[in-house]
Amino acid sequence: MKSKSLVLAFGGMIAAAAAWAIWGSDVFPPERDPTGDPETWTRGEMRRWLAARNLVPQDGSTREELLARVLANMRIPRT
Template identity: 60%
Template structure:
């Protein structure tokens, strides 16, 4: 009488799942985390940046902008921390 392990080893679904897992791990090891590279920092005057760029700049430096912060507040924080390099 076949056991549950015998049935699982004969299952095509388990084989497909295993090969999918191996393929995903291989793709990740080949391309790494550069599949979706991070956007570069905006350049120029912070007053010309969009709100999204201001927030991204602050997040890159682990300065976590407040969700309710106005554009002017974000610009002020960026200018105050302008010489801070991004943290890894």
């Protein structure tokens, strides 16, 4: 009886560790920021870039409006 309890406890710890490894980490990691020229980004990439910076875009924004907003909020490269 005692060994059965130990086996069940050990199995429970293994199951808990496996569950944490699966659900505790990023199963689907977030997409990376788009790179390159914003003029070539898709509408979804511009929306993701703005949302990552808490500049939540409106649902009805056109591609041109999003592009203007991205360009206005990009950092100036240091020389």
